[in-house]
Amino acid sequence: MQFNAQIKRLINSRGFCLAMLCCIVGYVLFKRSYREIGDIFQSVFLLASVAALFIDRKQFFKDKMLWALLFAIAIQVLSWANSLIDIPELAYSSPHIGALADLFVFIFVAYWLKGSLNNVYLIWWAMCLGILLAFYSHSDIVQQVQLGFQGVRIDFNIINAQYPAMYSGVGFLLSSFFMVKYLCLSVRTRKAQYIALFVSALLLFIAFVFVVITTQSRQVWVGLLAAYVIGTVLYAILHKEKLNKIILAGSLSLLGFAFYSYASMPLIHDRVQREMGTATSIVTNGDMSKIPFNSAGTRLHLWYESIKWIKERPLLGSGYNARETVIKQATHFPPNIHKYFTHLHSSHIELLVSYGIVGLALMYFVFAWVIRSTKVAPEKRGINEVLLISLLFTVYWLTVNLFESFFFSNNGQWIHNVMLGSCYTFYLTYKLNRLPPSEQASS
Secondary structure: OOHHHHHHHHHHOHHHHHHHHHHHHHHHOOOOEEEEEEEHHHHHHHHHHHHHHOOOHHOOOOOOHHHHHHHHHHEEEHHHHHHHHHOOOOOOOOOOOHHHHHHHHHHHHHHHOOHHHHHHEEEEHHHHHHHHHHHHHHHHHHHHHHHOOOOOOOOOOOOHHHHHHHHHHHHHHHHHHHHHHHHHHHHHHOOOHHHHHHHHHHHHHHHHHHHHOOOOOHHHHHHHHHHHHHHHHHHHHHHHOOHHHEEEEEEHHHHHHHHHHHHHHHHHHHHHHHHHHHHHHHHHOOOHOOOOOOOHHHHHHHHHHHHHHHOOOOOOOOOOOHHHHHHHOOOOOOHHHHHHOOOOOHHHHHHHHHHHHHHHHHHHHHHHHHHHHHOOOOOOOOOHHHHHHHHHHHHHHHHHHHOOOHHHHHHHHHHHHHHHHHHHHHHHHHHHHHOOOOOOOOO
């Protein structure tokens, strides 16, 4: 008991908490750029999190997200057992529990942020810089920018263009938030610190707009539009007030910019129009055999093939490896699809195929609960900034994951855990300490 008390005092000490915050910042900055450094920071705060979980286990086990993590592990075991019984020739020899469990690291990110709005701001700034560091470390960034200005689709040598586009969508959300926030504070107070923060956010915003456009990822364009339209409406509903004029103006400005870009920028117009024939063929005849294996068509073929697997094992799915097996066993797919494709290009579909309705419902519950939890976050001038960001991010994240499998990618899990952790920290801190969330943030 005395040893436990000493460990608890150490974990709760100001110096140790500051050290863990530094590890979180290091993880956010370097995980996708200089991974060896980022992995060290991640390992340290995860080890400390295990100790904290043991010491505060009684309080932790009252938290719904920890139970959701345990349930996720159980689902993966049950799904594996289901595949072992039903399709033993395709099942793994043991369950793979990391796929869903990795999506719950945000609990420990939330724990070390300690419900402080200042810490959350710090992590959001670090996320923006971490994204730019990822671009810099993977490529000749000057060359990539030059190619972008020439109309070439750029990817910064990060897997493919969808990934830097997805990163930049998140950077777009955060930098636009900071830009509007510090513009208003600069006009109101004329303080140098707010002007400097506004200029910094503006430069980040310009960089992310450039990448969002030049990576030519339609799913990110749709995701951002959905985030600002649906997210702002949901904010008004959940916050039980009329839409804040600043929030509404920002959303309408983005919509106006989107329509202007479509009408005046050939790069965007051509990219949107390029595969309209695929959509037309679906509407006119609905015959899958006539749909080409282009970008949009390949996704449709993958999803259509997945339906058979979902129907056969709807409740618990077919296990972790089912997403690859769907492609391997589709005899009508061309050889290049069998050779280069290993996932179904939709996290939602992959959850259904691998873990069934139960797995999909669990992840939707996680997002819904995180959004609900942000209601205890402190407000600034009548705006719950964390609720707003959680809604914008969730709508964006669920939208882009309709077309890519970011849930099951290390790159996507990094974004997922940092953003959900920064939104969940206020509720988790309140539950563990039974105290109101910290309001030590500056304006």
